[in-house]
Amino acid sequence: MCRSLSLALVLSAIAVAAPAQLQFSLSFPAAAHAEPITGRVFVILSRDSVPEPRFQTHPFGRGVPIFGLDVNQLAPGQAAIIDGTVPGYPLSSVRDIPAGDYHVQGVLNVYTEFHRADGHIIWAHMDQWEGQQFAESPGNLYSTSQLVHVDPRAGGTIALSLAQVVPPVELPPDTRWVKHIKIQSRLLTAFWGRPIYLGATVLLPKGYDDHTAARYPVIYEQGHFGLEAPLGFSDDTTPAPPFLKALLAQYNHETRPEFYHAWTGPDFPRLIAITFQHPTPYFDDSYAVNSANNGPYGDAILTELIPYLEAHFRMIGAPWARVLTGGSTGGWESIALQVHHPDVFGGTWTLYPDPVDFRHYGMVDAYADTNAFLFTTRGRGFLSPQTDWHHPERSLMRAPDGQPLISIREYSRWEDVLGGHGRSTDQLEAWEAVYGPVGDDGYPKPLWDKATGHIDHTVAAYMRDHGYDLRAYLATNWARVGPQIMDKIHVDVGDMDNFYLNLAVYDLQAFLDTVSNPRARATFRYGRPEKGHGWQHATTARMIREMAEFITLHAPAGESMAAWKYR
Numbered sequence: 001m002c003r004s005l006s007l008a009l010v011l012s013a014i015a016v017a018a019p020a021q022l023q024f025s026l027s028f029p030a031a032a033h034a035e036p037i038t039g040r041v042f043v044i045l046s047r048d049s050v051p052e053p054r055f056q057t058h059p060f061g062r063g064v065p066i067f068g069l070d071v072n073q074l075a076p077g078q079a080a081i082i083d084g085t086v087p088g089y090p091l092s093s094v095r096d097i098p099a100g101d102y103h104v105q106g107v108l109n110v111y112t113e114f115h116r117a118d119g120h121i122i123w124a125h126m127d128q129w130e131g132q133q134f135a136e137s138p139g140n141l142y143s144t145s146q147l148v149h150v151d152p153r154a155g156g157t158i159a160l161s162l163a164q165v166v167p168p169v170e171l172p173p174d175t176r177w178v179k180h181i182k183i184q185s186r187l188l189t190a191f192w193g194r195p196i197y198l199g200a201t202v203l204l205p206k207g208y209d210d211h212t213a214a215r216y217p218v219i220y221e222q223g224h225f226g227l228e229a230p231l232g233f234s235d236d237t238t239p240a241p242p243f244l245k246a247l248l249a250q251y252n253h254e255t256r257p258e259f260y261h262a263w264t265g266p267d268f269p270r271l272i273a274i275t276f277q278h279p280t281p282y283f284d285d286s287y288a289v290n291s292a293n294n295g296p297y298g299d300a301i302l303t304e305l306i307p308y309l310e311a312h313f314r315m316i317g318a319p320w321a322r323v324l325t326g327g328s329t330g331g332w333e334s335i336a337l338q339v340h341h342p343d344v345f346g347g348t349w350t351l352y353p354d355p356v357d358f359r360h361y362g363m364v365d366a367y368a369d370t371n372a373f374l375f376t377t378r379g380r381g382f383l384s385p386q387t388d389w390h391h392p393e394r395s396l397m398r399a400p401d402g403q404p405l406i407s408i409r410e411y412s413r414w415e416d417v418l419g420g421h422g423r424s425t426d427q428l429e430a431w432e433a434v435y436g437p438v439g440d441d442g443y444p445k446p447l448w449d450k451a452t453g454h455i456d457h458t459v460a461a462y463m464r465d466h467g468y469d470l471r472a473y474l475a476t477n478w479a480r481v482g483p484q485i486m487d488k489i490h491v492d493v494g495d496m497d498n499f500y501l502n503l504a505v506y507d508l509q510a511f512l513d514t515v516s517n518p519r520a521r522a523t524f525r526y527g528r529p530e531k532g533h534g535w536q537h538a539t540t541a542r543m544i545r546e547m548a549e550f551i552t553l554h555a556p557a558g559e560s561m562a563a564w565k566y567r
Contacts, residue, residue, distance in 0.1 A: 020155040020156060020157070021083055021084055021095075021152075021155050022083070022084065022094050022095065022097070022150065022151070022152045022154075022155050022156060022158075023081050023082065023083035023084075023094070023156075023157050023158070024043045024067075024081070024082040024083075024094070024104075024106070024157070024158050024159075024160060025079045025080075025081055025157050025158070025159045025160065026041050026043070026079065026080045026081075026082065026106045026108070026143075026159075026160045026162060027076075027077055027078060027079045027080070027159075027160075027161060027162065028074075028076060028077075028108060028141050028161070028162040028163065029076060029077065029161065029163055030076035030077070031163070032076075032141050032162060032163050032164070032165055033076065033110075033141060033165070034076065035076075036073040036074055036075045036076075037071065037073070037074050037108060037110055037111075037141075038071065038072050038073055038074070038110075038111045038113070038123050039070075039071055039074075039108055039109045039110045039111040039123075039125070040068055040069065040070050040071065040108070040109045040111070040134075040418075040419055040420075040423075041068070041069050041071055041074075041080045041082065041106065041107070041108050041109075041162075042054075042066055042067065042068050042069075042106065042107045042108075042109070042134070043066070043067045043082045043094075043104065043105075043106055043160070044056070044057055044064060044065070044066045044067075044104070044105050044106075044107065045064060045065045045097065045102040045103070045104050045150065046062070046064040046065075046102065046103050047064075047100075047101075047102060047103070048062075048103065049103045049145055049147070052103075052105060052135075052145050053103050053104065053105040053145055054105050054107050054135035054142060055135055055136075057135070059089075059090070059406050059410070059411065059414050060397070060406075063089075063090060065088055065089070065090065065091045065097065066088060066089055066417055066418075067082050067086050067087065067088035067091075067093075067094060067417065068086070068087065068088070068417045068418060068419070069081075069082050069086045070420055071108070074108075079159075082094065084152075087413070087416060087417050088417055089410075089413050089414040089416075089417040090410070090414075094152060095152045096152070097150050097152055099149075099150065099151040099152070099153065099154075100149070100150065100151075101147060101148070101149050101150075102147070102148060102149075102150050103145045103146070103147055104145065104146055104147075104148050104150070104158060104160065105142060105143055105144070105145045105146075105160070106142060106143040106160035106162055107134060107135060107140060107141070107142045107143075107162070108140060108141040108142070108162050109125055109134040109137070109140055109419075110125065110137075110139055110140055110141070111123040111124055111125055111126075111423075112124065112125070112126040112194065112281075114192050114193055114194060114281065115193040116191060116192060116193060116295075116442070117190055117191045117192075117193065117295075118191075118292075118438065120438065120442030121442065122281075122421075122442045122443060124281035124282065124423050125137065125281060125419075125423065125425065126194070126281060127225075127279035127280070127281070127284070128168070128169065129169045129171075129182075129197075129199075129227075129277070129279075130169050130225075131224065131225030131226065131279055131284035132225070132279055132280075132282075132283055132284040132425035133284075134418070134425070136166055137166055138166050138167060138168045138169055139165065139166060140165075140166045141162035141163075141164065141165055141166075142162055142164045142166065143160040143161055143162050143163065143164065144163075144164060146160075169227075171227065172227055172228070175235065176204075176209075177203060177204055177229070177233065177235060177264075178201060178202065178203055178204070178229045178233070179201070179202040179204065179313075180199070180200075180201055180202075180227065181199060181200040181201075181202065181308070181309065181312070182197055182198070182199040182277070183197065183198055183199075183304065183305065183308055184196070184197050185197065185198050185300045185304055185305075186300075186304065187295070187296045187299055187300045187303075187304065188295055188296065188297065188300050191295035191296060192281070192295060196295075197277075198276065198277065198278050198300060198301065198304065198305045199227075199276065199277030199278070200274050200275065200276055200277065200305060200309055201226075201227060201228070201229055201230060201274065201275045201277070202230075202272060202273075202274050202309070202313060203229050203230045203231065203233050203263075203272065203273040203274070204272060204313075205263075205269075205270040205271060205272060205564075206263070206264050206265075206268070206270065207270065207566060208272075208314075211270075211563065211564075211566060212314075213563055214270070214314060214563040214564045214566075215314045215315060215316045215317075215563065215564065216270060216271055216272045216314060216315055216316060216321075216564045217271050217272070217315075217316055217321035217322070217323070217547075217548070217551045217564065218271065218272045218273070218274060218315050218316070218321065218322050218323070219231075219271055219272070219273040219274070219323055219324075219325060219544065219547060220274050220275075220276070220322060220323070220324050220325075220334075220337075220345070221273060221274065221275050221324075221325050221326055221330065222275075222276065222288060222324065222325070222326030222329070222330035222331075222333035222334045222337070223275065223285070223326045223327060223328070223329060223330030223333075224284050224285050224328075224329055224330070225277055225278075225279050225284035225285055226275065226277075227277070229275075230273035230274060230275045231259065231263075231273050231540050231544075232253075232256055232259055232540065233256075233259060233260060233263060233273075234256040234257075234260060235260060236256065236257075236260075237257040237260055237261070238257065239255075239257060240255035240256065240257065250531075251494075251527070251531065251532075251534045251535045251536065252535065252536050252537060252538055252539055253534070253536070253539065253540070254539040254540060254541060258539075258541070259539075259540055259541055262541035263541070266567045267567060268541070268544075268545075269544055269545060269547070269548030269565075270564045270565065270566060271544065271547070271548060271564070272313060272315060274309065276288070276301065276305065278297055278300075278301065278305075280294045280295075280297070280433070281423075282294060282422065282423065282425060282429065282430060282433035282444065283425055283426075283429075283430035283433060283434075284425070285329055285333075285430075286298075286434070287329065287332065287333055287336070287430075287434040288301055288333045288336065288337055289333075289336055289337075289340070289434065289468070291433065291434050291435075292436075292437055292438045293422075293432075293433040293434070293436065293437075293438055293443075293444045294433055294434060298340075302341065302344060319342075319343060319344055319345060319346045320346040320551065320554050320555055320556065320559075321346065321551060321555075322344065322345045322346055323345065323346055323347045323348065323349070323547050323550070323551065324337055324338055324345050324347070324348040324349070324350075325348065325349040325350070325351065325543070325547075326350070326351065327351035327352050327353075327534065327536075328351075328352055328353070328354060328499075328501075328533065329354055330351075331350045331351045331352050331353030331354060331491075331501075332353040332354035332355070332356065332470075334348045334349070334350045334351075334353070335348050335350045335353055335356060335470060335489065335491070336468075336470060338350075338485060338488060338489065339470060339473065339474060339481060339485060339489075340467065340473075342481060342484035342485050342488075343484065346488065346550075346551065346554060347488040347489075347490070347547070347550055347551075347554070348488065348489055348490065349490045349492075349543055349546070349547060350489065350490065350491045350492070351491075351492045351493070351536050352492065352493045352494065352497055352501050352502075352533055352534065352535065352536075353491070353493070353501060353504075353505065354431070354501065355501065355504040356469075356470040356471055356504045356505065356507075356508045357469060357470070357471035357472070357504040357507035357508055358460065358463060358464060358468075358469040358472070358504075359471075359504070359507060360500070360503035360504040360506075360507055361447075361504075362394075362396060362408070362499060362500050362501075362503075363375075363394045363395055363396070363408070363500050363503075364394060364408070364455070366447065366455065366457075366460040366463070367457065367460050367461075367464070369455060370454065370455055371391075371448075371452075371453045371454060371455060372394065372408050372412075372447070372448040372453040372454075372455055373393060373394060373407070373408055373409040373412070373448075373452075373453030374391035374392070374393065374394065374453060375391055375392045375393075375394055376391050393407045393408075393409060394407060394408045394409075395407055395408070395500075396408045396410075396411045396499065397411075397498050397499055398496070398498055398500070399498070399532070400494070400496040400498065400530040400531065400532035401496070401530055402496065405498075408428075408453070409453060411427075411428060412428060412448070412450045412453070413450065414426070415427075415428055415429050415450065416450045416451075421441065421443035421444075422443045422444040422446065423443070429444065429446075431447075432444040432445070432446055432447055432459075434468065435462075435463040435466070435468035436459050436462060436463055437459065437462045445459055446459070447459045447460060447463075470508070471504070471507055471508045471511055474508075474511065474512070474515075475511060475515075478515055478517075479517070482515065482517070482518050482520065483518055485520070486518050486519070486520060486521050487520075487521040487522070487523075488522075489512070489520065489522040489523070490522070490523040490524075490525075491505055491508070491509075491522070491523070491524050491525070492524075492525045492526075492527070492535065492536045492537050493505045493525075493526060493527070493535065494526070494527035494528075494530075494531030494532050494533065494534070494535035495526050495527060495528045495529065495530070495531055496529075496530050496531060496532050497531075497532055497533050497535075498532045498533040499533060501533070502526065505524065509522070509524045525537040
């Protein structure tokens with residue numbers, strides 16, 4: 001009994017002497033935001049102060065440590081605590097931070113309550129025309145960056161006051177060449193229960209104001225949210241540094257001054273080019289299709305935005321005079337719009353598209369694989385692992401020489417830190433919001449478990465059966481769609497695309513090369529050797545010339561094109 005008492009006294013003394021665990025206490029003053037906030041708080045650490053830590057978090061960049069926690073009706077002056085139980089990336093916990101001096105910053109991503117037309121009530125971040133960037137979204141709160149000593153063994157509390165408010169986005173002014181449009185969507189407002197907007201940036205051809213009788217073909221360039229001009233156009237003609245020019249040339253991109261001189265020069269096709277802005281509460285871009293989670297973005301773009309543009313700018317407004325292009329996200333959108341709406345668009349120049357066949361959802365076969373994180377399937381190659389004891393990690397991103405850079409497991413954890421319930425507003429969960437079903441909780445149902453990688457094949461089947469697997473959609477609907485898209489699909493991708501997007505393109509080509517009644521006559525070009533994400537077969541100016549020639553060739557008999565073919 002005495003021995004037990006002595007041991008208890010020793011343990012008690014140790015407990016008293018042990019330092020408090022390391023934690024970060026985040027709060028905001030009423031002067032910054034007077035009402036309680038539902039959202040997500042972040043603590044970010046960096047060894048560098050420039051740029052601010054909040055701009056250094058993405059894994060494709062510096063990837064500094066970030067830790068995230070949901071808050072529900074956090075009141076002014078009330079503290080949110082980020083401690084060792086809160087998930088982080090790339091460090092799993094604040095307990096894993098190496099002792100040292102760090103520039104530390106807190107951010108609060110503000111959520112909005114949506115009462116959707118499907119009956120679900122959810123909380124998510126309402127884009128403020130910044131493209132779902134939590135670090136720079138107007139109305140979000142953040143602390144100033146402060147240099148502090150952090151030592152998990154010593155513990156202690158580091159207080160961060162979220163007293164700064166991100167200001168509104170400064171919209172670029174209209175110019176002679178570039179016009180900006182923003183309209184409220186009736187369809188999307190009805191779905192989300194709050195005002196939702198669509199936008200467009202319009203690049204006009206040389207002579208638009210002088211040739212008032214001319215109507216023009218249109219290039220619809222798809223891609224991530226941005227307010228800059230389409231096709232990389234800029235009237236800043238400062239010569240690009242030699243190293244940048246050489247880097248761009250490796251992937252067949254011209255410099256901005258080179259494109260400016262082509263677009264505004266003599267003997268260049270006179271077309272209008274347009275990019276869309278259609279951010280959602282789940283991503284910076286809707287993928288331009290209808291979606292159970294995002295709502296009727298496809299219908300809104302086709303029946304509200306494009307008619308508005310055609311009413312306010314002199315466009316021909318016929319399918320043969322509407323062509324598509326875009327890369328990556330925009331690549332998927334460009335081919336999806338073409339195959340789902342062949343009666344609206346007349347051709348696509350698709351560049352390194354997001355997965356167009358979900359048997360290669362990156363490195364994952366969404367239908368056959370059981371785990372997104374680990375290679376477990378036998379017999380998928382001459383040197384495929386054949387052992388039950390060794391399951392290699394699947395890569396999400398590689399360098400063009402093949403070196404893996406980040407795994408699917410790591411990127412899934414990164415997204416899980418950014419937001420629960422599919423609210424990371426990042427790439428993998430964006431696909432789930434676009435392609436997948438609504439979960440019982442009203443949020444996107446995940447394709448795989450973010451902790452284990454286990455794939456839910458009911459979600460994969462839903463994605464395929466609702467037309468988002470474009471190769472599968474074409475295979476099912478070729479008799480109807482095929483005659484309308486013959487020779488209208490052109491696809492470019494590097495053979496070592498950083499995100500393995502070339503693999504699904506190979507699958508698409510394998511189908512289109514063998515299909516008959518009718519033949520597809522699609523064009524596929526591959527950048528070799530070691531061409532990564534961003535490769536295209538020609539400069540943008542050269543591709544525009546190809547588009548103009550294609551439009552001319554496919555114009556209805558007797559259609560005069562003299563009005564827009566001026567010098």
